[in-house]
Amino acid sequence: MSRYKSSSHVYWRLQYHIVWTPKYRHRILKNNVGKEVYRSIYVYCSMKQCEVLELNVQVDHVHLVVSVPPKLSISELMGFLKGRSAIRLFNKFPYLRKQKLWGNHFWSRGYFVDSVGVNEAIIRRYVRHQEKKEKESEQLELLSVGS
Known part of the structure; x- marks a missing residue:
């Protein structure tokens, strides 16, 4: 299988690493909310003919x-993903709307994006193991505070 995809007049391989957060970086993406974000991203990416290569939903x-x-531009994709997923989350979990800090916006305004080139394997491994590294650093912090 080729690393490149094709359309009628173009061969392409455009991959991006994107990171975004809930508003005020609240630690809300856990349990059922996190699972729904995960499902939503897969559904909405497929609607835009995008392929999810790696996905990691942290809290x-x-x-x-x-x-x-x-x-498809990245800004169009992100507007679609963040907008549709926020509506879906607010409908599925009405208590999220009642938090005064949200102001009907679930996600922070911005996001980080980087193109994935020759470092694809490194970036995909980083995304896959992000949660493990974060837990290790939190444990080290707790140990240093306790001593």
């Missing part, structure tokens, strides 16, 4: 490595 941020067709 306070999301890492996504995605293959995007050349007809």
Whole structure:
């Protein structure tokens, strides 16, 4: 199988590493909310003909490595993902809307994006193991505070 995809007149391989957070970086993406974010990203990416290569939903941020067709801009994809997933979360978990800090916005305004090139394996491994590294650093912090 080729690393490149094709459309009628173009061969392409556009992959991006994207990171975004809930508003005020609240640690809200856990349990059922985190699972729903995970499902939503897969559903909405497939609607835009994007392929999720790696996805890691942490309690306070999301890492996504995605293959995007050349007809779709990253800002359009992110607007779609964040907008649709926020609506879905607010409908499925009404208590989220009642938190005064949200102001009808679930996600922070911005996001981080980087193109994935020759470092693809490194970036995908980083996303896959992000949670493990974060837990290790939290444990080290707790140990240093306790001593």
